[in-house]
Amino acid sequence: MKHTSKKNSVKSKGKITPKYAEEAEIELEINDALAEITECTIRFKIILWIKVIKIESIFFSNAI
Numbered sequence: 001m002k003h004t005s006k007k008n009s010v011k012s013k014g015k016i017t018p019k020y021a022e023e024a025e026i027e028l029e030i031n032d033a034l035a036e037i038t039e040c041t042i043r044f045k046i047i048l049w050i051k052v053i054k055i056e057s058i059f060f061s062n063a064i
Helices: none
Strands: 002-007 010-015 023-030 040-049 052-062
Touching: none
Parallel strands: none
Antiparallel strands: 002 010, 023 040, 040 052
16 A cells, blocks of 8 residues: 655655565655755565564665
8 A cells, every 4th residue: 555645844645565475575765955965765574573672774875
C-alpha cells in the first residue's frame, strides 16, 4: 500500500506494510530549503520476531 500525507507544513509519502508482516522496509527522505545541496535518503529494514525488533541494515545516501 502507498500513502501520501500533506498536513500543515509536513509532507510525507511512502509505503505501508500490513500489521502482521514479518519484515518492513522504511524509507525516509529528508528535504529542506537547501534540498539541492542537502537532499538525502535513509532506508532501513526492520525484521520483527516475537516481540524482538532487529534493525538488519541501514542505508544512507547523500546527493551532493
